[in-house]
Structure formats: structure tokens, C-alpha cells
Amino acid sequence: MSAIVETQGLTKMYGNVVALDDFSHKFEPAHIHALMGKNGSGKSTLVKMLSGVTQPTSGTMMLNGRQVEFKSPQDAFEANIVTVHQELSLVPDLSVTENIFLGRLPRTRTLGIDRINWGQARLQTEELFTRMGLNIDPKATISRLSVGQQQTVEIAKAMSFNPTLLLLDEPTSALATKEVEMLFGLLRNLKDQGVTMMYISHRMSELAEIADTVTVLRDGKHVGSIEMAASSLDTVVDMMFGDVARATRPARSTDISKKNPILQVKGLTRAPAFEDISFDLRRGEVLGLAGMLGAGRTEVLRAIFGADPHDAGEIIMDGQVVDTPAPGSMVDLGLGYTPENRKEGGLVQAHSIHNNLSMASLSKLAPRGIITKAVEAPGVAKQIEQLQIKVDSPALPVSSLSGGNQQKVVIGNWLNTDPKIMFFDEPSRGVDVHAKQQIFQIIWEQAATGLSSIFVSTELEEMLEVCDRILVMKEGRLLGEIDPSKTTLTELYTACMEGL
Amino acid sequence: MALSLFRRYPMEIILVCMYTYLMLAAPGFATLDNQMNVLRNITMQGIIAFGMTMVIVSGEIDLSVGSGVAFSGCVTAWVARALTDMLGPWPAITIGAIAAMVILFLVGVLTGKVRQHFNMPTFITTLGLLTVLSGAANLITDGFPITSFPFQFNFLGAGILFGIPFPVYIFAAVFGFVYFLMNYTSFGRALYAVGGNLEAARLSGIDVWKTKTLALGITGVLTAIAGVLIASQILSGSASAARGWELDVISAVIIGGTSLFGGKGTVRGTLIGVLFLGIIVNGMTLLNVSEYWQLVVRGGLIIGAVLLNHALDRSTVKH
Ligand SMILES: Nc1ncnc2c1ncn2[C@@H]1O[C@H](COP(=O)(O)OP(=O)(O)OP(=O)(O)O)[C@@H](O)[C@H]1O
Ligand SMILES: [Mg+2]
Numbered sequence: 001m002s003a004i005v006e007t008q009g010l011t012k013m014y015g016n017v018v019a020l021d022d023f024s025h026k027f028e029p030a031h032i033h034a035l036m037g038k039n040g041s042g043k044s045t046l047v048k049m050l051s052g053v054t055q056p057t058s059g060t061m062m063l064n065g066r067q068v069e070f071k072s073p074q075d076a077f078e079a080n081i082v083t084v085h086q087e088l089s090l091v092p093d094l095s096v097t098e099n100i101f102l103g104r105l106p107r108t109r110t111l112g113i114d115r116i117n118w119g120q121a122r123l124q125t126e127e128l129f130t131r132m133g134l135n136i137d138p139k140a141t142i143s144r145l146s147v148g149q150q151q152t153v154e155i156a157k158a159m160s161f162n163p164t165l166l167l168l169d170e171p172t173s174a175l176a177t178k179e180v181e182m183l184f185g186l187l188r189n190l191k192d193q194g195v196t197m198m199y200i201s202h203r204m205s206e207l208a209e210i211a212d213t214v215t216v217l218r219d220g221k222h223v224g225s226i227e228m229a230a231s232s233l234d235t236v237v238d239m240m241f242g243d244v245a246r247a248t249r250p251a252r253s254t255d256i257s258k259k260n261p262i263l264q265v266k267g268l269t270r271a272p273a274f275e276d277i278s279f280d281l282r283r284g285e286v287l288g289l290a291g292m293l294g295a296g297r298t299e300v301l302r303a304i305f306g307a308d309p310h311d312a313g314e315i316i317m318d319g320q321v322v323d324t325p326a327p328g329s330m331v332d333l334g335l336g337y338t339p340e341n342r343k344e345g346g347l348v349q350a351h352s353i354h355n356n357l358s359m360a361s362l363s364k365l366a367p368r369g370i371i372t373k374a375v376e377a378p379g380v381a382k383q384i385e386q387l388q389i390k391v392d393s394p395a396l397p398v399s400s401l402s403g404g405n406q407q408k409v410v411i412g413n414w415l416n417t418d419p420k421i422m423f424f425d426e427p428s429r430g431v432d433v434h435a436k437q438q439i440f441q442i443i444w445e446q447a448a449t450g451l452s453s454i455f456v457s458t459e460l461e462e463m464l465e466v467c468d469r470i471l472v473m474k475e476g477r478l479l480g481e482i483d484p485s486k487t488t489l490t491e492l493y494t495a496c497m498e499g500l
Numbered sequence: 501m502a503l504s505l506f507r508r509y510p511m512e513i514i515l516v517c518m519y520t521y522l523m524l525a526a527p528g529f530a531t532l533d534n535q536m537n538v539l540r541n542i543t544m545q546g547i548i549a550f551g552m553t554m555v556i557v558s559g560e561i562d563l564s565v566g567s568g569v570a571f572s573g574c575v576t577a578w579v580a581r582a583l584t585d586m587l588g589p590w591p592a593i594t595i596g597a598i599a600a601m602v603i604l605f606l607v608g609v610l611t612g613k614v615r616q617h618f619n620m621p622t623f624i625t626t627l628g629l630l631t632v633l634s635g636a637a638n639l640i641t642d643g644f645p646i647t648s649f650p651f652q653f654n655f656l657g658a659g660i661l662f663g664i665p666f667p668v669y670i671f672a673a674v675f676g677f678v679y680f681l682m683n684y685t686s687f688g689r690a691l692y693a694v695g696g697n698l699e700a701a702r703l704s705g706i707d708v709w710k711t712k713t714l715a716l717g718i719t720g721v722l723t724a725i726a727g728v729l730i731a732s733q734i735l736s737g738s739a740s741a742a743r744g745w746e747l748d749v750i751s752a753v754i755i756g757g758t759s760l761f762g763g764k765g766t767v768r769g770t771l772i773g774v775l776f777l778g779i780i781v782n783g784m785t786l787l788n789v790s791e792y793w794q795l796v797v798r799g800g801l802i803i804g805a806v807l808l809n810h811a812l813d814r815s816t817v818k819h
Contacts, residue, residue, distance in 0.1 A: 305703075307702070307703055327702055327703055327704070327705045327706075328705045328706065328707050330705070331704075331705030332705070337703060339700075339703055344697075344699055344700070345699050345700055345703050346700055346703070347697065347700055348692070348693055348696035348697040348700055348701070348763065349696070349697065350696055350763055350764060351692060351693070351696050351763070355689065355692070355693070358689075359689070359693055359700070359701070359704040359706070360704040360705055362686040362689055362690065362704075362706070363686060363705065365686075366685070366686040369685050369686050369687060370684055370685055370686075371684060371685060371686050371688075371689065372684055413704065
């Protein structure tokens with residue numbers, strides 16, 4: 001079989017940084033090719049060149065044996081290459097339908113006037129969603145959807161183009177098990193129809209399920225490509241990281257259940273997002289908040305942090321009743337919140353890594369309001385070191401980092417505030433397996449010295465691994481509590497889906 | 501080497517080239533008198549431009565500064581006229597100047613509050629204020645300049661101290677002040693963060709509205725200072741002073757590389773922009789370029805500077 005995509009000596013440089021180094025490979029048609037590698041290894045760079053977002057510094061790309069040069073995304077598009085990018089690229093203020101049909105809304109003629117046929121557009125969107133088994137309102141505005149829902153809309157949009165080559169850059173990073181299964185069903189279907197796919201993910205367990213081949217990159221270099229059927233995940237991990245020692249986590253000894261609560265929430269309500277939420281967070285505890293997409297986990301965290309208002313209920317922090325929480329005052333009380341969407345809520349893309357790492361700790365670093373780079377530098381250096389953020393220089397814009405490394409900056413920004421309580425909303429989104437373990441290790445180490453955290457993740461394995469206790473939410477209500485040490489993955493999944 | 505230097509300091513290098521050219525080509529440009537003249541002419545707009553840099557970096561804009569200048573000159577003159585008999589000229593002028601600063605500070609704060617609570621773009625609020633303040637200035641003066649200042653007051657706007665026009669000292673002090681604010685305070689960091697990504701700044705615990713409001717308020721005060729200086733220079737409070745300045749001021753900020761989208765820009769760049777405009781206007785006049793052509797050239801410059809900054813941005817950080 002001849003290759004659908006072939007690259008020869010494909011290289012991309014950003015200044016002195018070699019993002020992809022002399023990559024030569026043939027991708028077979030009608031296969032699902034996984035691209036693996038740690039954060040910053042060049043996966044997105046390869047995808048961006050194939051989709052015309054950036055141009056190679058040198059080397060060639062061939063499509064069906066013909067050399068191609070994509071000067072813009074439009075060119076790739078015309079070659080039937082469709083991409084779901086790592087960073088969401090929907091228009092936040094438009095509706096789901098408008099986003100899916102952006103620039104190609106169906107038209108009709110009434111009385112000789114050419115106009116958009118909204119009815120048909122909505123119908124087509126509904127059809128698409130039914131075919132995909134999605135439950136999203138086509139009329140909803142994108143900015144009101146959760147990151148996970150946005151991700152499914154983006155995937156739906158890509159599917160609606162009938163591509164011959166589909167590039168998926170971490171499409172599942174914000175999806176829960178149910179949506180992932182749905183996606184995999186669709187991908188298998190597409191494969192049967194002869195569509196070729198490239199698939200990037202940091203969730204190792206997905207490989208065995210979906211990938212036919214695995215191509216591994218490390219620091220821009222092609223380590224090798226293997227058939228998934230004939231190899232194990234361990235082989236892939238070894239190829240990804242080389243001899244790097246895996247992170248290990250300190251054993252947890254303290255008995256959390258005897259500690260005093262540091263945060264109490266009583267009857268917190270905001271219709272219709274969540275209702276009557278009551279729980280205690282104890283000192284040094286890692287408390288999980290589990291649920292399906294749209295269960296209201298993020299909304300609850302944001303309300304406690306004061307990012308959104310609430311209608312009723314009480315928040316007691318450290319014995320002190322907080323009447324009207326606002327981010328500024330909550331930060332001063334020692335609360336931190338890493339938002340689920342780094343692009344919208346976590347980072348100032350155009351600003352330096354340095355500034356992004358000290359954005360939340362300004363008031364702590366400069367009690368009198370006067371600040372210099374030198375005052376911030378130790379905190380910046382510390383987070384780059386402990387989170388192993390792959391940076392060339394902290395003065396570069398944060399947008400020059402790979403997705404996973406940007407995520408680490410969001411976390412570092414908050415760890416720099418020396419918080420007493422942390423809300424981690426999808427902290428490991430887009431972070432490679434190794435770095436994920438490092439982040440969990442940091443959460444646990446800090447927990448041993450008194451940091452209490454609430455942890456939200458769509459990856460249920462992760463929750464079972466990290467949390468001392470898990471609360472289950474469904475449709476805006478708290479259903480009950482689970483002891484992770486006595487719960488299996490399937491049980492937790494069932495609890496999230498069907499309730500306790 | 502030369503190219504990378506140009507990448508880093510594009511406007512500076514163009515400025516130096518232009519300066520050198522004018523030194524050689526424009527008759528009378530090189531004289532000390534003329535140099536001082538250029539300096540004096542840029543100070544008033546420059547003082548406001550430094551404040552405007554903060555406003556634009558924070559993602560807002562203030563279109564009312566032209567009228568603000570006239571208004572504060574008139575307020576100062578009006579108060580001076582009302583109080584001179586009672587208190588003597590100097591206390592009266594001082595009170596007038598302070599009154600003008602306080603009023604424009606509060607107007608800035610109000611603009612910020614309207615932005616916060618009614619989500620009204622500052623573009624609109626300040627566009628309205630441009631007319632409101634102009635009307636107010638005319639109301640105060642009844643359409644005729646108020647000449648209530650003693651001639652010694654002229655020193656503030658037109659005097660010379662140690663061979664340098666007096667307002668240049670104020671200009672330098674304001675530059676130092678804004679430079680310090682933007683680079684060495686958490687307020688400065690907040691300005692950039694707020695303009696770069698409002699939501700991320702808010703979720704980082706930054707008081708985004710206080711930040712924007714303060715920038716607008718400070719710019720109000722600086723506008724009033726410029727107004728007092730102008731009043732001193734023309735020895736009267738005139739409602740028709742400084743007409744159209746808002747565009748010159750914003751042009752200088754943009755030429756200096758500040759992005760109208762917010763989050764990016766420096767007060768050092770604005771200084772360059774201010775010098776740039778001042779020198780080119782003076783140079784063209786000396787070269788006998790007609791006023792109409794001057795307008796065409798200045799307009800073209802703004803577009804050219806933005807294009808250049810954009811091109812250089814793209815070539816350093818590719819996406
Ligand atoms: N616009 C840019 N400017 C400078 N450097 C860049 C830019 N984009 C990417 N890089 C660098 O190129 C390298 C590869 O980045 P890439 O985004 O391809 O990584 P990745 O494998 O997708 O990582 P992740 O798993 O974190 O998404 C990184 O070191 C990154 O810092
Ligand atoms: Mg990536």
C-alpha cells in the first residue's frame with residue numbers, strides 16, 4: 001500500500017529552538033496513527049505543518065505521492081485535511097450551529113433574495129449530533145459551554161467536512177469516558193470508510209483501544225514507529241522518555257479524617273447550575289469532585305472562588321464566614337484556582353512566561369505595590385524547575401510553549417501564591433504521563449505540609465489515584481461520598497453516570 | 501547584526517536617521533533655539549500621551565483629552581478670576597489648578613465605573629465626554645478667553661530654567677513617574693495583565709476594574725496638568741485650546757508600538773512616538789512643506805509605523 005502522507009527531512013525551527021528535527025516517515029492510509037511524546041516534543045508542530053498553520057523550515061511533505069506546500073490552513077483544507085487543534089479554536093460569541101458551519105452556512109433564495117437558511121443549518125447540526133450521539137443544544141452560545149462540550153463541538157465540526165485525512169491534536173484532553181467512547185466509535189467508523197487519522201493524546205490507555213501504529217517523538221527527534229498490536233504500552237513509554245527516572249509519590253500516612261475542616265460549604269445554590277451543595281474540606285486533604293461533563297463541578301468551584309455569583313448558601317473558610325467571595329479577596333485568604341481552560345482563563349498568551357508565573361502572586365510579592373523582576377525571579381525559577389517546564393527563556397511569550405508546558409505555567413502561577421487551599425480544575429489537561437505524576441507528587445507533598453485541595457478531573461483513574469475522598473456530583477447535585485481505596489474504576493464510573 | 505539592532509529598536513533608529521537628515525537638510529533645524537522649540541511643543545501632548553499609554557495598555561481608550569485640556573485651563577482661569585481678589589493671584593491659581601485635576605480625575609473614575617457597571621465601552625463614554633467637556637469649557641468662559649492670570653504665570657508654560665523650557669522638567673518628571681508605575685509596581689503589572697486577558701487577570705485575583713479606573717483617573721490628572729500649562733503659555737483660559745489633540749496623543753502612543761487591543765506597549769515607546777511627531781512637524785515646517793502635505797505625511801506615518809511594528813512582531817515570534 002502506498003503512503004497517504006510521507007515526510008522527508010521535515011524540520012521546523014523557532015529561532016534557535018528545533019521543534020521538529022529531520023522527520024522522515026510514511027503514514028499508511030486508512031489507519032489511525034498515534035503520535036506520542038512528552039510535552040514539547042514536537043507533536044503539535046508536525047500537525048500544524050500538515051494543516052498549513054505553520055510552514056516547515058526545511059524538508060518536504062507529500063500527499064498521495066505528490067509534493068505539497070501548504071501556505072495557509074485554506075490550502076490544507078482544499079486537500080481534504082481537517083484538523084482539531086490542541087487549543088480550542090471556536091468563536092466564543094457565536095452559536096454552536098454558526099461555529100460548525102462558519103463560512104459555509106446553507107443558503108436559500110426567497111423572492112429572489114439570497115439568504116442564510118437558518119432552519120436547515122440547525123437541522124443539519126441536529127442530524128450531525130444525533131449521528132454522533134451528542135446531546136448539545138445547537139442554539140447554545142459557545143462561551144457558555146464547558147471545555148469538554150466545546151471540544152465535542154470542535155470534533156463534530158471536523159467530522160462535518162468529510163475529510164480524507166483527519167488530524168486530532170489531543171481531542172480527548174477534556175472529555176470524560178462516555179464522550180471518549182463515542183469519539184472512538186466515530187473514529188473506527190471513519191477508518192472503515194478509508195479515512196486516515198493522526199491522533200495525539202497523553203492518555204496512554206487510549207492507545208491500545210484506538211491506535212494502529214504509534215510514532216514517538218522526543219525533543220523533536222523521531223525515536224521510532226511501531227505497530228501497536230505487536231507492542232506494549234511500556235515500550236511506548238520507554239521510547240517517549242528514555243532513561244528518565246519515573247516520578248514516585250511519597251507514601252501518605254496522616255489520617256485525614258481526624259483533621260479539622262478548613263473550608264465548609266453549606267447549601268450553596270445557583271439555579272440552574274447547582275443546588276444545595278454542602279461539604280467539608282479538611283486540612284491536608286485532597287478531595288475529589290467527580291461527575292460527568294456538565295455535572296456542575298466547575299460551576300461550584302468558581303462560585304466558591306467568587307468568579308461567579310451564587311444565590312444562596314454559606315462559605316466558611318478557616319472558621320470565617322465569607323459573605324461575598326471575589327477572586328481578589330479569596331486569593332488574599334489563601335485560596336487558589338487553576339481554571340479548566342488555560343487559554344481563556346489561565347494565561348495571558350502574549351505575555352512572557354515570567355509574568356504569567358507571577359500574575360497571581362503580585363499582591364504577595366509586593367505588599368507595598370512596588371515590584372521588580374528580581375523579586376519575582378526566584379518564584380519563576382522555582383516553578384520552572386519543580387514542574388520541569390520546558391522553556392528556552394522565561395522572557396519568551398507563553399504562547400511559544402507547547403500545550404502541556406502552558407498548563408504547567410498555569411499551575412506554577414498558583415503554587416507561587418503559597419496557597420492554603422487549592423482548587424485544581426483539570427490540572428493535568430494536556431500534560432504528559434511523566435509530568436502528570438510530578439504534579440500529583442507536588443500536590444501530595446504540599447498536602448503533607450497542610451495544603452488542602454479540591455481536585456476535578458474527567459479522568460476517573462486519576463481521581464482514584466490522587467484523592468483521599470471523592471464526592472460525586474450529578475446534574476448540579478451532590479449525590480454522596482466515595483472512598484477511593486475501596487472503589488474500582490467501574491464503580492466510580494457507574495456512580496457518575498447513574499448516581500450512588 | 502545591523503538587522504537585529506533594527507529589529508530591536510526600529511523606531512529609535514528611524515528617529516535618529518530622520519533627525520540626522522533634518523540636521524543636514526532643514527535650514528535652522530540644528531539651532532539650539534529650534535531644538536528647544538521642538539521640546540517645548542511636544543511637552544503638553546507628551547504628558548497626556550504617557551497617561552494614555554496606561555489606558556490603552558489596559559485595553560481602554562480616552563478620546564476626551566483634547567477637550568479635557570481646554571476645560572481644565574478654563575476651570576483654572578475661572579477660579580483664579582473668582583478668588584484672586586480674596587486670596588491673591590497665586591493661591592487662587594493653585595486652587596484652580598487643583599480643582600481642575602480633581603474634576604478630571606473624578607471624570608476618569610466615572611468613565612471607569614460606567615465601563616464596569618454598564619459595560620459601556622470607554623470609546624463611547626469618552627467620545628461623549630469630548631463634546632461634554634468642550635461644552636462645559638464654553639459655558640465657563642461664555643465663549644471668550646478668560647484672561648485672569650498675572651503675566652508671571654507665563655513662566656510655567658513658557659519660561660526657561662537653566663537653558664531648558666520649564667515644562668520640559670514637568671514632562672520629564674511625568675515620564676519618570678509613569679515609567680516607574682508601569683515597570684516597578686504591581687499596578688503596572690496589573691495594567692498589562694488586564695489588557696492582555698481580562699478573564700485570566702480577574703481569576704488571578706487582580707482587581708481589574710480598579711486597575712482600569714485608576715489608569716483613566718491618572719490620565720485625567722495628567723490632562724489637567726497639560727491644561728494648566730497651556731493656560732499659562734497663552735496666559736488665558738480658552739475653550740478652543742487643544743482642539744483635536746486626542747488624535748495627536750493617540751497617534752504618538754500607537755507610533756510608539758502600543759497595541760490598541762491592549763496588553764502590549766511601553767511608555768518608552770510613547771516617548772519615541774512623541775519625539776517623532778514633534779520633530780517631523782517642525783522639520784516639515786522648516787522645509788516649507790505645505791500644511792496640507794504635512795497632514796498627509798503624518799497620517800501616512802501612523803499607518804506605516806503600525807505596519808512596521810506588526811511586520812517585525814511577526815518575524816520575531818512566528819506562530
Ligand atoms: N511559536 C513558537 N515559538 C517558539 N517556540 C515554539 C513555538 N511553538 C512551539 N515552540 C517550541 O517547539 C517545541 C515543540 O512544541 P510542540 O507544541 O510541537 O510540542 P508538543 O509535542 O505538541 O507538546 P504538548 O504535548 O505539550 O502539546 C517546544 O519546545 C515549543 O516550546
Ligand atoms: Mg501539543
